[in-house]
Amino acid sequence: MxxxxxxxxxxxxxxxxxxxxxxxxxxxxxxxxxxxxxxxxxxxxxxxxxxxxxxxxxxxxxxxxxxxxxxxxxxxxxxxxxxxxxxxxxxxxxxxxxxxxxxxxxxxxxxxxxxxxxxxxxxxxxxxxxxxxxxxxxxxxxxxxxxxxxxxxxxxxxxxxxxxxxxxxxxxxxxxxxxxxxxxxxxxxxxxxxxxxxxxxxxxxxxxxxxxxxxxxxxxxxxxxxxxxxxxxxRAASLVRGWWRETLRLLRPLLVPMACTLAVLWLSRLGLAVWLADRVSHERAWASLLWQGLRFDGVLLGFIWVLPAALTPWMALHPRTWRAWVGFLRVYGGLALLLVAFMELATPAFVAQYDARPNYLFVEYLGYAKEVGGTLLKDHAAHLLATALLLPLVAWAGARLSRAGTPPAPPPAWQALALSALLLVSLTVAGRGALGHRAANPASAALTSDHLVNELPLNSLYTVAYAIYQSRKSEAGITYAELPRAHVIERVRRETGLPASAFTRDDLPTRHWQATAHPRARPLNLVIVLEESLGAEFVGALGGLPLTPNLDRLAREGLWFERLYATGTRSVRGIEAVIAGFPPTSAVSTVKLAKSQRDFFTLASFLKPHGYESSFFYGGESHFDNMRSFFMGNGFDRVVEQKDMPADAFIGTWGASDGDLFEVAHRAFEQQAADKPFFALVFTSSNHAPFEFPEHSIDLYEQPSGTVNNAVKYADHALGRFIERARRSRYWENTLFLIVADHNSRVYGPSLVPIERFHIPGLILGGPITTPGRIATLASQIDLAPTLISLMGLSGEHPLIGRDLSHPAQAARPGRAILQFDKTQAYLEDTPGGETQVAVLQPDVPARLMSYRDGQLRESASGNEDLIDKAQAHARFAQWAYQKQWHR
Structure with a gap:
């Protein structure tokens, strides 16, 4: 220089x-x-x-x-x-x-x-x-x-x-x-x-x-x-020419890997956009895809390269330092390029499963190498092969292009300072993605009503890093709106439909006395069958495929929920809602959070003072998703898992088959003392990719055998056999059974919240249910716990904000449900006109009012600000209920 x-x-x-x-x-x-x-x-x-x-x-x-x-x-x-x-x-x-x-x-x-x-x-x-x-x-x-x-x-x-x-x-x-x-x-x-x-x-x-x-x-x-x-x-002209030539030599170790990274990101984004061209075209988002894509690629490059770039001019002051630094930059840039390429290569499979770019789920699943590895090998072998071939190719190309060029002349220190400052400022601005007061975030690209199209301009390393940042920032998740605490508590209490006199403690704002609507001479046993990934589209009785003849038949024998909605898209979210009655947040489920590992309300902790023995039955390994720790710390007495299955059990990637799991659970129920009530959660796993189940156990719905439709049919077959055996047992007449899905198999669709993919089956049956019926009220998984407590003939204090849908007064209220879809939360409520109105909450953007009819989510001009207030109050309450440990 x-x-x-x-x-x-x-x-x-x-x-x-x-x-x-x-x-x-x-x-x-x-x-x-x-x-x-x-x-x-x-x-x-x-x-x-x-x-x-x-x-x-x-x-x-x-x-x-x-x-x-x-x-x-x-x-x-x-x-x-x-x-x-x-x-x-x-x-x-x-x-x-x-x-x-x-x-x-x-x-x-x-x-x-x-x-x-x-x-x-x-x-x-x-x-x-x-x-x-x-x-x-x-x-x-x-x-x-x-x-x-x-x-x-x-x-x-x-x-x-x-x-x-x-x-x-x-x-x-x-x-x-x-x-x-x-x-x-x-x-x-x-x-x-x-x-x-x-x-x-x-x-x-x-x-x-x-x-x-x-x-x-x-x-x-x-x-x-x-x-x-x-x-x-x-001397300005010659000086500028010389300075420009030497500056390019100095910056070459930075510019080459940055250009390679941009090429990978743009090729990946172009491929995704072509794959999803119908959705991109429907939203007319091609222009924003290009501009916002460049913006967020700049954000990623800014964060990766700001410090190495700022140090590079100083390293050029001495030839020895420069040679070592160039070697470091080649390694650093190569690793960064490989990481970016790996994330982009992993994106199509993740999008196919979750209809979103990789997020915190991607990181969570990395902790379960056995289950995830088995699923990938059996369900995504071609994708793994393509990744294994393309990653070395990217590494080779990056290494070839980043070979050391002509070293620059050592610059004067003041020029190094000026260039370092320029790089620091430029990449900091790029990393912020904005010149305004607030830095860019995913909401900056949310310009359409299709959540996946909004994520295409982002890149997958950014979305994962942002998800990690958000989860570490607050265990309680995103705050959609700041509201006064007194207003939030008053609003949530009012929506329970209970009188103010029912609430018993100010320090635990929703703790109240629930009197059963069904007094019984002795309390009933309770068995909850949590069906893995059983969405409404697979259930014939809900208008889905003819894959569940047993569940369809049982629906006519018990209390059948026609409009039950899951709170989220993960099993732990379903456990949180069904077993703990806790509303969803954008954070990780409370099953995995620190403050909810002890003294957190569950059905087991409520039933323990009534003399119940509580058990968790799972065909896999109970440490998955921290389930064992959560259950044993909150009222459960024992866990039965994969290691407790018989030697001849069918063991797949995710554990024992549903048939083997039900067999173990049935035998345990028969051995329960007649004078001691019991509660059991039976969590199935056969309907989970890669969809493994015993051969010749069912007549396949389609070929090959390892498909979701065949797995659903097998899960229904195993459930039907279990219920028939239970019906002939001595515990049937004194036991309530809840059959409910944890969530759907895949939650996807071209809308901010694909509501139809949250629709799940729910059925309460057993010997005590003598009058079958249908519950047509819009309902949430958080309504199941208070409904079960009442049907069991129990009264007591608890913090649940769900509704007892077996009580005529509660069932007559307009139904509501709360859905969490990644960072977006939707609050659904029925209106007297038969329309379902929806308040959609997203981070960093105003709440939106929409209507849901005939499976379509559309913008609404109703101006129902009260619904937005309800939604924001419930979202904020869930955060405080966890943070301040109100849910006990």
Whole structure:
């Protein structure tokens, strides 16, 4: 890289003194940030109620308002001096100084107005509402107003740093008195430091904000001054050509892997778009797909490369360091490229299963290598083979293209600093995906009513990383709207349909007394059969395929739910709703969260004081999805799992077949003491990809055998045999059976929430059910627990917000259901006109009112703001119920 020896000095030093000062200032600023002293200083100044000096007359009126006005006048004088016909400095230099002062002010204010960092006086620690978030946490909001980094008031002094440069860095061949420049330097730094200290004492800025303001103003001033000198000496054109050539050589180890990554992302996105062309065309989303795709690829590249890119110019200062650094970049870039390629190659299979780009489920399933590996080998062998062939090809191409080229000439340190700053700013802006106050997030691409089309502009590494960030940010999930706690509690209580007098404790807001609508001489046993992935489209009695003749027949013998909806798309979400009666959130199910591993309401914990023995029967390994820990910590007495199955049991990828599982459960029920009531959860798994079940057990619906339709038919066959054996047993007459799905097999469709894919079967039967019936009310899985408690003849206190649908008054209320589809939540409610209205809640965008009729979700013009309030209240309540441990 061409060098710039622009400043002859008396000492003849090769490294210009202003650049040394700038590098020292950078080191000081970074060390201060690393020290974590910002909050220490602010805690010493402020208190829980705020900052005592915030409105102090001298600081607020004189040194803030007065100083700002004085410096505005000084800037006007500077502009007048720059244009004055006669002065000691050439007019060109004076104009340059004035322009650099203006550019310094502009740079600070542009960064400040896009910053998410809030002022100290906005923090919760000092009486505000924001939480502390480092200004290094790009794109992460702190809950406050932001726009506080760097220090704007300090820039009123630091912006005048350019005044010292005509004397400290004069043009080539010009000798000037350094003392004059040092006096201007002291004045600018002194005034800026005073302004920064005033704001720190008032609680408006951290000390680091002033240091960063000084660094920004100094960098702008020095870089601009050097470029202006080069132009004035007639060397600008050749200098730019040489600089451009050497800069490209320096940046080649960065640009090649970044270009390869972009190529992989765009080829993948193009392939997905062609595959889903009908949905993209229906939403007229081709243009937004291209633009938003470029935007979010920039976000990913910004996060991956911002730090290596910022360090690269410094590594070029010495040839040995450069060679080692280029080697590191080849390895780093290769690994990043492979990771991106792997995620994109994994995307089609994930989309086929979940109708979404990879999200937190992708990460969760990586923890279950045995089950997931077996499923992939048997169900996605061709996809695995393609991935195994394409990944080495990507690695080879990346390695070939990133071979070391001609090394750059070592740049001057000040050029390294300027280029490093430029790369840091550019990739930070790219990583934020926006120039505005808030960084881009998935909601920025949500421009259509088709959730999958909205995700196509994203990339899969980004969606997984964002999901991890969201899950770690809060176990309670996304807050769709901030509402007063009292309003949320009052609204949720009202929607239970219970009188205010029923609620017994203020510290547990929904705990109430439920009196059974079906008194019995002795409580009934309870067996819940949780059917894996049994959606309504597979059930003949719900208008689906003719795959469930046994369930269809049983539907006429018990209480059949015609409009029952799952709360989510995962088994643990179904367990959470059916066994714990807990409403859904965007977070991981409470089955897996820390605060719900003990003292969390379940049917087992409710039944234990009534003398029940509770068991969990599962054909697989109970540690999967943390089920064993959750159950044993919340009222269950024992777990029967794969290791407890007989030696001759059929064992597939996900455990014992349903037939073997039901056989073990039936024998256990027969051995129960006649005078001790029992509760059992039997969780099936045969209807799970890769859909394995014993050969010759059924007449196949289709070929080959390993399909979802055949697996459903086998699951129905095993269920029918179990119920027939139970009907002939001694426990039948005193036992309630609930047969319900955990969720559908695949939740997909071109709408924000594919509601029809949440429709599941539900049936309550047994000896005590003497009068069959159909429950046509819109119902949720969270309604099942209170309904079962009542039908069992039990009364007691619990925190459930579901409704007892066996009670005539509750069944007569307009039905409602709550569905969680990834980050989107839908609240469904019937209207007197027969229409189902839907409030759709999404992160970072306003709630939407829609209507659901004939399997179609459409925009609604009803203006039902009350429904939105209900939806937001229930979503917020679920967060608090977990966080504050109200569900006990």
């Amino acid at each position: 061409s060098t710039l020896s622009l400043e002859p000095t008396a000492s003849g030093r090769a490294f210009p003194r202003p650049e040394r000062w700038l590098c020292g200032l950078l080191a000081l600023t970074l060390l201060w940030d690393l020290s974590g002293l910002d909050m220490t200083v602010m805690r010493a100044i402020g208190a829980g109620h705020g900052f005592a000096l915030r409105d102090q007359w001298l600081l607020a009126r004189v040194l803030h308002d007065g100083l700002r006005q004085a410096m505005a006048l000084a800037f006007l004088l500077l502009c007048g001096w720059a244009l004055w016909p006669r002065a000691s400095l050439p007019r060109r230099e004076r104009i340059t100084v004035a322009l650099l002062a203006a550019l310094s002010l502009l740079a600070v204010n542009v960064i400040k107005n896009t910053s998410l960092t809030s002022c100290p006086w906005d923090l919760q620690a000092f009486g505000g509402t924001a939480r502390w978030v480092s200004h290094w946490a790009w794109g992460q909001a702190d809950g406050g107003p932001g726009r506080c980094f760097p220090g704007g008031h300090a820039s009123s002094g630091f912006a005048f740093l350019a005044l010292c440069l005509p004397w400290l860095a004069p043009p080539a061949g010009v000798m000037r008195r350094r003392a004059v420049g040092l006096r201007w330097l002291a004045a600018a730094v002194g005034i800026g430091a005073l302004a920064g200290a005033v704001q720190t004492l008032r609680g408006a800025h951290y000390p680091s904000h002033s240091l960063w303001t000084l660094l920004i103003c100094a960098s702008v001033s020095l870089a601009g001054w050097r470029l202006a000198q080069a132009g004035s000496e007639g």
